[in-house]
Amino acid sequence: MLNYIARRIGIGLLMLIALSVLVFVLLRLAPGDAIDAYINPAAPLSMDELAALRARLGLDQPLPVQYFGWLRAAISGDFGFSTQRAGVSVLPLVLERIGPTVLLMGTGMLLAIVLGIAAGIISAVRRNSVTDVALSVTSSIGISSPAFLTALLGLYFFSVQLRWAPSGGMLTPGAPFSAADLLSHLILPAFLLSIGHAALIMRYMRSSLLEVLNQDYVRTARAKGVREFWVIIKHATRNALLPVVTLIGSTIGIAVGGAIFLESVFNWPGMGLLLVNAVNTRDYPVIMCATLIVGACVIAVNLLTDITYAAVDPRIQVA
């Protein structure tokens, strides 16, 4: 087992290095570099001046020299400075963005699960009622609305028109930190993020529950005189949840994409916003570091999953 883990970690590290080479080369193939992003075309600088700036960032060196210089520093934990932010180290910059993204995505998914399952249960139990039709129509709209549309409409109505929630950011600038302030900034983007997923979960929950409600054991429970509430919650819902849980697992990946978009619209200081901005400004050190950290997380999660499988299921051989 230990050998297996060691080998997997070794492979993981090699994959990270391969990823870094790939991202590094792809970035250099894209036209324009960090200095090109720096110039205002309406107030241009001379090439001599640009060359001096490039030399200061080491962008004038041959690619292998640049790459191995970066790798040597990265191995010792030094991911360099952001090219667009004077004197800002990249590693803390990237690490401090993980929390906000996890918070936004986590809250969004939690809302989606709670709203989706609750609406699914109500819809199934009240099958063919006005409530069922209304919820089904709402879920259809939710599923078919692209993220950019719900985000912009939500921003316009809830923030600009009704002023129920701030239009962006994670905390009120200049105000002391408070959980209520954080929550007031979080609730709107998280809610908007949850809409599409909640609608999908509701659909699955409804059909799954309808199927279960016709099963013999549900009829038996009712015949035994169990109250309807407990029949639905304890007997039916539990079983109906199984396919829904599988669905939730697979939608988390999609939620990441939605979160990146919402971060841009709501100026939410997460990884998505950081990466979009870094790509726009060709901030190589930030892109490299952020990609590697995301890559390392994926590799680590896969490794942990495999180890867990091997530990709980003796039929899986590791060697």
Place this chain on the structure above:
Amino acid sequence: MHIRTITQALAIGGLLLGATALTTPAFAQDAKTITGGFDVGPGGFPKNFNPLAATGGFTWLNTYFEPLVIYNAELNAIEGDLATDYTVSDDMLTYTFNLAEETWHDGEAFTSADVKFTLDLIRDAASGSVFTGRLGKIANVEAPDDRTVVVTLSEADGGLLSVLAQVMILPEHALASIAPESIATSTWWSTTPIGTGPFKFTKYVTDQYVELAADEDYRRGAPKVDRLINRYFENPAAAVAALRAGEIQFTYVEPEDAATFAGNEAFTVIEGDSYVVNYIGFNQKVDLWKDVRVRQAFMYAIDRAAIVESLYGGAAKLANCGYVAPHLVPEGLNDYAYDPEKAKALLDEAGWADLNGDKPITWLTYYGSPQAANVMAAVQAMLAQVGVNVVPRVVDVPTYNGTVYQENNPDWNEFPLIYAGLQNGPNPAGINVGLNKSQLPPAGANIMRIEFDDLSAAFDAAIGETDASQVDARWQDVCKVMNEELPWATMWVANRYGVASANLVDFVWTPAPAGGPFAAHPELWDIK
């Protein structure tokens, strides 16, 4: 009934969530604060704090740093800032600045040594300053006493004061210990910078906002508000949403957004000259554009007046040379009024059918706004009517710069034609960098590789003019040559917009190129 319980629980949950949204007003701040998107739009320089490397954002930097001299808010005269006054010798080679009594934000006295330190640092290329080249004519900086600075030039430079207006003076006592080559990446700029301006730097929350506090000892009087906050937005639309939601009191807005604020009493729309001339650039390394008749045909083929009227809502001035400011434009220019027949005739004379015919010509731009897309589509259609087939290609700024700045044997056909803009004021020498043959890369940014002797001579004469009464006439000569030789097909100078909350009092913002600076007097800004 039990389902009703679930519904009730959901409703209560919803109400609780809604209630959290209403907690925002609880943050009513005791300190008087003006929050703005000061670095939004083309004049901004977001997340960059080093004024030596600044290519924009001077309006904001100028709230805590100060230059020696500064443009007035109308951008038509240069006045003293940290220098109370200055004199220029008749040969325009010696500038003497008398300095104001002021202290740095940490209490140390501001002296002429700080000015000498700053100018010497900029002249050292290792500092990574973008002003090194522009101040290249400075031969020597002397500080004969604490309150006097004497700058000597190797040759006259009519644009010197204009450049100095963007040079923020830095504290020697705080920065002298940092090696020039380390200064650009120093954390000092974003953590503990000190200036002489009306506000003191207090906090930077990475990529979110910068907070400044009033400097009660400011020489022109303590500021009227306690704090200034500069919020960062990834795009102007997000800033406009925050402005409408009442979270910020000011931001730059795109022209199409500005129209939606007109007549709204809660806001003040600020409109002004962008000082950026838009042009169609002809790459002179491409043979298609050697004949002036082809270039003239572009001017006649494009109905600029119609585009300005319909797509800019009239908020742009037609440019018949690089300038539109009345004192720089001579009488008797060709106005190239829309005449497609004349354009066709000129193309025929130049043998366009053999030269290119209807083969597609890439028309590169970095302008990505919906308005620019409409403008380019209109121009494309107008040129098609006279037999010129241009194909717009919109790329982001790094791609554009990476393409047009290539030095070693670039593929000229990647950018035979561009749609771009260049600063044409308030210092008229702004367009010299893109048109004078002395500015051919790598020395300058003459990216269209224009080598017209008459034009270069006109620029050199204007920049070197030592007789103040003749300066405008020399720039008019430049305009005249541009109008005749058409190194570019000049289009227009569009207006630029900011929108401020009507609650702001004595707030000054000017649509200045690169974001100023100009005498905005932030110490007088107030909020109702």
